[in-house]
Amino acid sequence: MFDTKIAFIVRDDLPTWQRLNVVAFLATGVAATAPEIMGAPYVxxxxxxxxxxxxxxxxxxxxxxxxxxxxxxxxxxxELTLIPYVHAMFSTGYDEANRDVFMAEDADNLNLVGLGVRGPKKIVDKVIKGLRLHD
Structure with missing residues (x-):
């Protein structure tokens, strides 16, 4: 089994295509911060x-x-690994602009549309407690 847990939380008021897009971006962020989770290529x-x-x-x-x-x-x-995606990122077209709009956010009140979370399983469970699995 795994010592760590990976969870993505996506805002429930987004159109389906935006939810999927956000999760795809968050997954790349988790993979970048934890390359050890990557399996071997498929043949x-x-x-x-x-x-x-x-x-x-x-x-x-x-x-x-x-x-x-x-x-x-x-x-x-x-102190978990967090990958945030804020609403303003929908209006940009490239990575540097994403960083700019993220920096402009109120750091204590981010307008989050998605959040990737990775860390020790028991701690991640406490962070996501009460949230429902996406249907």
Whole structure:
């Protein structure tokens, strides 16, 4: 089993395509901060090689803005790896602009639409307690 847990929390009032987009971006952030979770490349029966992906399960939860901000606060208090995605990032077209709009946010009241969380399993469980799995 795994000592760590990975959870994504996505805002429940977004259109489905935005939710999926946010989770995809958050997953790349988790993979970048924890390259050890990456499995080996896949090879099919004809020997063709494909890319690799995480060998660890990832759970996706839905929450309103208050649930996201609460999880963010708890994650900061517990010093977990956090990957935030704020609403203003939807209006940018490239990574540097994302950093600029993120820096402009009220750091104590982020307008979060998504949050990736990774850390020791028991601690992550405390951060996501009360949130519902995304349906």
């Amino acid at each position: 099919d029966a004809k020997g063709r090689q494909y890319g690799n992906m995480s060998g660890q399960p990832m759970l996706i939860f839905a929450a309103d803005i208050n649930g996201l901000q609460t999880a963010h606060r708890k994650g900061l208090e517990r």
